Amino acid sequence: MSGATDCAACPLRSHAGFQSNSPAELAFIQDFRERERSIGAGMPILSEGDTSDRLFTLRAGWAFRHRTLPDGRRQILNFLLPGDFIGLQSEISGRCPHGVEALTAVRLCEFSRDGLWELYRRFPSLGYDITWLASHEEWIVDENLLTNGRRSALERVAMILVHLARRAESVGEGGPEGIVFPLTQQHLADSLGLSLVHTNKTLKRLQALGLHEMAGGRLRLRDPRALQRIAEYYAQPLKSRPLI
């Protein structure tokens, strides 16, 4: 758990809009990082209400941020893929308002809380990058909020499939037979603000149209264009001409 891995090869660096880092910056990051850690699928990385001072970068695997109501209703806020930052909100406000859970087995780089300010001071460009990451994550949450608030179930499901496939591809997890897809339908439902049952039925509807396949923990979009079209705009037409 030390220099085995090289920060220069971190997936974080492949993020679009990211400036390439100088050797000095890389050296600082490498030093800033305290250790690397592995967490199993389904395990919590941060819990709601935590006052922990841990700060992570997701190096490999999938995770998600979520909030849960006292009676168990859960909302997934967004999914985290390699290169995403974890714990910025708790760093900023002292207490983590959301939970973070590993979806697959996960590898994390752990940083110290105090180090963050040091980072801003010594390498403003890295601070800028972190703002970029925060802003990018907010964009994704914005998108999910729009989806939850204003899209129909069919649009929602199509939307999440397209989005997740695109994100997975952008971090190099794509392939001819689709992407690795570790979500259960419960995860989809909790992300889309739908019930499990209705998520299942909607998923089946799209599947029956031949728009996608899900099997063996893999997702393959057979007609991304059509899915995209449905995702973007399938409110009105639904009434006049039902799918299936």
Place this chain on the structure above:
Amino acid sequence: MSGATDCAACPLRSHAGFQSNSPAELAFIQDFRERERSIGAGMPILSEGDTSDRLFTLRAGWAFRHRTLPDGRRQILNFLLPGDFIGLQSEISGRCPHGVEALTAVRLCEFSRDGLWELYRRFPSLGYDITWLASHEEWIVDENLLTNGRRSALERVAMILVHLARRAESVGEGGPEGIVFPLTQQHLADSLGLSLVHTNKTLKRLQALGLHEMAGGRLRLRDPRALQRIAEYYAQPLKSRPLI
């Protein structure tokens, strides 16, 4: 429209968790700011898809961020109060994914896009503050997403009343006869992911219980505790014992 106003007195500085700025920092900000600008109620500050390089701070008034679907369905992402930052996402990604609209007449401080990087470089502490602002805004959007995805209509309406009242008070807009409340029911509906009609009926329901009053552009919470309780948890009970 220049040195008439003093950055040292900016509401931005009253944000909790904000470090107080040094004279040098204040001087830089004052210089960084290009001009102050006023925009009338209902006018757009940024439009969806804009590639503008403007960056603002909200000095006075209310605004909101929103996204709109091609058929007109609109989702309000969050409300902006004095001290909030506007345009960070477009700064970061080059294109503004959401619109920003003035709710009341508004006063803005305008900054140049290029200045932001300069700010990070010369005053890392200010860069840190901006990350804080971004993170804080994301927290609000997270909260709205939870509300839209998993709360009942009654919970949603109670929630937004409590939240907005609290925020307004935190920027010093509170008072014995309540807060200024410039939202129409359409705004509430678009923020909560509900229809206008149902928002109205739900609002009336709470009003009839004596929990709040809305009149003359003012909102007064008559029983914040009860509203808070409903907001936090009114899913199950709704079934067994209907309110009204």
Place this chain on the structure above:
DNA sequence: CGTACTATTGAATCGGGTCAACGTCTGTGG
């Protein structure tokens, strides 16, 4: 006073939730 926006209310309808089974796959231990 007319135009336009906002609030209000009832009636009919529907999308999605809830309930309840049942199927399927995997791992585990006897």
Place this chain on the structure above:
DNA sequence: CCACAGACGTTGACCCGATTCAATAGTACG
């Protein structure tokens, strides 16, 4: 090798919270 448990997926029947439609009032303003 099979019995069993537990997690996940699938499906039908029924119901309800929320939307839609439609019509009526304020209210602000030129």
